[in-house]
Amino acid sequence: MRNLDMTALRAFVTVSDAGGVTKASGLLNLTQSAVSMQLKRLEESIGVGLFDRTARKLALTNAGEQMLSYARKMLTLNDEVLARLTATEYEGELMLGVPHDIVYPAIPQVLHRFNAAYPRMKVQLVSSYTSRLRRMLERGEVHLALTTESALDSGGETLMERPLVWVGAINGHEWRQRPLRLAFEQLCIFRKPVQEALDRAGITWEMAVESDSSRTVEASISADLAVHACIEGAEPPYVEEIHHNGALPTLPTIKINMYGAETAKSEPVQALAEMVRRAYQAM
Numbered sequence: 001m002r003n004l005d006m007t008a009l010r011a012f013v014t015v016s017d018a019g020g021v022t023k024a025s026g027l028l029n030l031t032q033s034a035v036s037m038q039l040k041r042l043e044e045s046i047g048v049g050l051f052d053r054t055a056r057k058l059a060l061t062n063a064g065e066q067m068l069s070y071a072r073k074m075l076t077l078n079d080e081v082l083a084r085l086t087a088t089e090y091e092g093e094l095m096l097g098v099p100h101d102i103v104y105p106a107i108p109q110v111l112h113r114f115n116a117a118y119p120r121m122k123v124q125l126v127s128s129y130t131s132r133l134r135r136m137l138e139r140g141e142v143h144l145a146l147t148t149e150s151a152l153d154s155g156g157e158t159l160m161e162r163p164l165v166w167v168g169a170i171n172g173h174e175w176r177q178r179p180l181r182l183a184f185e186q187l188c189i190f191r192k193p194v195q196e197a198l199d200r201a202g203i204t205w206e207m208a209v210e211s212d213s214s215r216t217v218e219a220s221i222s223a224d225l226a227v228h229a230c231i232e233g234a235e236p237p238y239v240e241e242i243h244h245n246g247a248l249p250t251l252p253t254i255k256i257n258m259y260g261a262e263t264a265k266s267e268p269v270q271a272l273a274e275m276v277r278r279a280y281q282a283m
Contacts, residue, residue, distance in 0.1 A: 006078055008042040009071040011035050012050065016068050018282055020058050027278055079116045094272060097126040097133035097145035100214050101234050102256060106279040113275050118268050129187045137259055143269050144276070147257045148189065148231065156259040159280040162232045164190060164251035166242040169224035175242050183209035183217045183226035193252050194229045201249040231256070256280070 011028060015035065018024040025032045043050055050064035060068060098107055103125075111123055126136065130147040137145045152158050168175050180198065182205055184191045198205045208226040211217055214236075221228045222238040231254055235241060242248065260273060 002045065005041060005045065008038040010075055011038040012042055013068065013071050013075060015039065016060065027281060076116065083117050083119050091120045093122045093124055094268060095124050095126055095142040096272065097128065097136055097142040099130055099133070099146065099148050100127040101230055102146060102148060103127060106283060110275045110279050114272055117271060121268055123272065130189055131187060143260065144273055145259050147259065148254050149257055150252060150254060152255055152257050156257045158255045158257050159277065160256040160283065161253055163253045164229045165232045166227055166244060166248050166251070167221065167230055167235050167239045168227040168242045169222050170238065170240045172224040174224045175227045175244060175248060179204035179206045181206055181208035181226040183220045183228050185214060185217055186210050186212055190229050197249040197251055
């Protein structure tokens with residue numbers, strides 16, 4: 001019987017998720033040559049090619065797709081066994097603050113990985129506005145907080161920077177109307193830059209929907225009653241980015257930042273921060 005190399009399997013999954021050896025090497029803290037060697041060792045051990053090297057972009061063979069499914073299950077079980085047998089010294093609860101519009105796609109992955117590594121610890125997800133999360137962080141009510149801001153304050157780090165984009169109903173037409181009807185939460189920090197961009201472009205607008213509930217805003221947008229703006233790639237369900245061909249102004253870039261409470265320097269908090277960091281690097 002032959003045994004699969006778990007280190008090689010982890011390199012294989014990371015390369016597949018990251019879309020290439022270059023990015024994967026950074027996530028694994030290995031050189032590109034070391035990662036490539038692990039992939040070669042894995043292919044040689046099973047006698048099957050896992051990557052289609054004739055494709056212009058990274059692509060898996062049929063065998064590679066099967067291996068990826070098995071590798072994920074094996075790594076999950078491996079990490080769970082090690083965590084449950086060796087990480088029993090950490091117990092308690094961590095508070096992670098994340099604005100609701102950037103919970104997906106990164107945060108569910110982070111919560112799953114943290115639970116595998118620290119099974120005796122619970123992560124409580126607090127979803128709220130950036131301004132409230134910053135206040136909670138100052139009061140020590142959350143250990144880590146992600147924010148969506150135009151700038152970075154001291155003590156934080158920028159995980160990603162992406163533009164705001166206009167979103168509306170799928171195949172909607174409301175964005176063509178004037179005055180332009182807007183839908184935003186009352187405390188959303190995107191409201192002001194959106195309104196200022198419209199003013200500079202000479203486009204009249206009105207606040208058609210104001211609510212404390214993101215669900216209310218999303219329902220109004222999907223019904224084609226108003227338009228909204230969100231971070232590119234974070235569009236809510238049942239809406240789509242508006243391809244306006246210049247009819248609407250270009251919106252500013254927003255930073256996704258991470259801040260940690262000064263008193264929260266324990267190993268689990270630092271591990272959670274690193275998992276968040278890697279999740280955004282993979283994106």
